[in-house]
Amino acid sequence: MAPTTSPPPIPVFLLKSRSSPTDAYEDLFTASTATTDTNELARFEPTFVPVLEHRFDDEGIARLADLLKRRQITNVPPQSDGADTASGHYGGLIFTSQRAVEAFSKVVSDGDGASGHENGWPHLQDVPIYSVGPATTRALGAVVQQLPLQVFGEHTGNGEDLAYYIRGHYAHWKRSQIHGMQENSTAPPPYVPALLFVVGEKRRDIIPRVLMGGDKSDSAAPRIQVDEIVVYGTGVMPTFAADFQRVLDTTQDRSVRWVVVFSPTGCDSMLAALGLLDSETGRARKPADGTRSVFVATIGPTTRSYLQGTFGFDADVCADEPSPQGILYGILQFMAARAAK
Numbered sequence: 001m002a003p004t005t006s007p008p009p010i011p012v013f014l015l016k017s018r019s020s021p022t023d024a025y026e027d028l029f030t031a032s033t034a035t036t037d038t039n040e041l042a043r044f045e046p047t048f049v050p051v052l053e054h055r056f057d058d059e060g061i062a063r064l065a066d067l068l069k070r071r072q073i074t075n076v077p078p079q080s081d082g083a084d085t086a087s088g089h090y091g092g093l094i095f096t097s098q099r100a101v102e103a104f105s106k107v108v109s110d111g112d113g114a115s116g117h118e119n120g121w122p123h124l125q126d127v128p129i130y131s132v133g134p135a136t137t138r139a140l141g142a143v144v145q146q147l148p149l150q151v152f153g154e155h156t157g158n159g160e161d162l163a164y165y166i167r168g169h170y171a172h173w174k175r176s177q178i179h180g181m182q183e184n185s186t187a188p189p190p191y192v193p194a195l196l197f198v199v200g201e202k203r204r205d206i207i208p209r210v211l212m213g214g215d216k217s218d219s220a221a222p223r224i225q226v227d228e229i230v231v232y233g234t235g236v237m238p239t240f241a242a243d244f245q246r247v248l249d250t251t252q253d254r255s256v257r258w259v260v261v262f263s264p265t266g267c268d269s270m271l272a273a274l275g276l277l278d279s280e281t282g283r284a285r286k287p288a289d290g291t292r293s294v295f296v297a298t299i300g301p302t303t304r305s306y307l308q309g310t311f312g313f314d315a316d317v318c319a320d321e322p323s324p325q326g327i328l329y330g331i332l333q334f335m336a337a338r339a340a341k
Contacts, residue, residue, distance in 0.1 A: 007036055009045035011257045012331075013247055015266065017050040019135075025260075028324040034335045036256065049244050051266040053237045054099050056106065057201070060231040064198070065107045068122045073196060075126040090227070091174060091193030092128040094166070094207060096159050100198040101139040103231035108143055120147055128152055128173050130195070132162045158322065163210035170195070171222045194225035201233045202265070204302070234265060241269045248273060248294075256335070257294045260327055261315070264306040271311060284313035295334070297327055 012029050029044040036042050067073055073090045095101055108122050125147035131137045137154040152169060156162040174192050197207060208226040237243075251257055259274075261267065271277040271284060274294055278285045284307075297317035298304040304318040317334050319326035 007038070007040045007042040008254055009043045010034060010036075011247070011251045011254055012044050012046045013244070013257070013259045014046055014048050014262075015051045015244075015260060015270065016048060016262050017052075018048045023048075025324045025327070028328055032328055032332075034332055035339045036335075037339055039339060047247055049240070049247060050237055051240050052234050052263065054102075054200070054232050054234055056103055056232050057230050060229050061103060061107060064104070064229055064231060065111055067196070068107065068124075069111060071123050073124060073127060089193055090196040092130065092170065092195050093124070094130045094162075094195055094197040094226070095136055095140060096132040096162065096197075096203070096207070097200060098136055098139045099200055099232050099234075101136060101143065104198055105139075105143045108145055112145075121145065124149055126150075128170065130162060130166050132156050132159055159204055159206045160210065163207040166195070166207075167211055167222065167224065170224060192222060192224060194227055197226050197228045198231055199228050201230050203228075236266045236269065240266055241273060244270060244273045255293055258331060259294060259296045260299070261296060261303050261307070262299045264303055264310075267303075267307055267311065271313060276313065277311065282311070284311045295331075297331055297334075299327065 014025055016025075018026065026046050026048075029046040033041045033043050067090070073093060075091065093104075095104070112121055122145060124145075127150070129140060129149045129151045130153045131140055131151050132153055133156060134154050137151055140149060140151050143149070153162050153165055156165050171192055195211070208228070211224040211226050213223045248257075259270065261270065268277065268282075272279075275287065276284050295316040296307075296313075297319065298307065298315045299319055300322045301318060304315050307313045307315055317327070317330035319330050
């Protein structure tokens with residue numbers, strides 16, 4: 001009897017850089033299997049295809065360094081002749097990306113020698129630092145400094161959740177830290193300084209909109225000024241199109257392949273490589289032979305909506321939650337339904 005052979009693995013092209021030292025997407029997909037059209041169990045084969053390249057914004061980096069050196073991000077209320085919000089006095093920082101943390105870490109490292117450890121550089125130990133999710137929070141924890149940061153928001157999963165958390169937390173923090181008022185007091189603090197949002201050039205506006213009153217769901221919620229400082233830019237890697245084409249070429253014999261998209265950036269190159277982009281109209285088209293072997297999953301509704309609105313392309317899967325588990329669950333559900341037909 002001939003030995004039983006396993007079906008070939010299912011390629012999963014993760015359009016992102018691999019996280020270090022381990023990557024949760026790689027770990028989960030490597031350990032998982034799916035039912036194929038022939039009702040066989042096949043393992044997944046994740047491959048990283050980086051799309052984005054990031055570059056520091058020198059002007060934003062210099063401005064952030066200046067604010068830190070002049071101690072304009074502080075827990076001390078401005079004096080009558082001192083700085084106010086308009087001149088750059090902030091009561092805390094917001095981070096929603098690891099790239100922003102990398103830029104912040106560079107500022108801290110570069111300024112360490114000039115400021116000296118004895119001065120408590122970067123002078124942020126008494127202000128709240130708001131961070132979305134565990135990955136960004138871990139990155140903040142790795143920033144080398146004398147006194148640890150007080151980081152809040154690790155439990156939040158996205159910018160919107162973080163914004164509502166800040167709205168409830170920040171006024172209470174200022175009430176107790178600056179004004180010595182009781183935590184359960186209902187009286188508003190007499191002064192709530194603005195927050196500085198450390199961002200890239202491409203970002204959503206949900207956090208400023210919620211905190212500054214654009215969200216009308218709670219008219220009694222405190223209005224908190226949010227100023228953005230751009231510390232990095234994002235673009236498509238020059239090698240992405242060639243890199244993606246190469247992994248497609250080397251797996252063209254597979255009956256099923258998955259592309260996982262994490263950002264709108266590079267979607268045009270992705271669709272072009274798949275032969276799904278009409279060069280004249282800029283819109284998606286159906287495969288010439290009417291069949292498909294490559295399927296697309298998005299990390300969430302923002303990227304799904306971008307593909308649909310910009311190119312008229314409907315992703316096969318949109319994760320219910322922006323996580324490895326959310327992506328895997330969506331793919332498994334899709335493949336199970338496909339195998340049952």
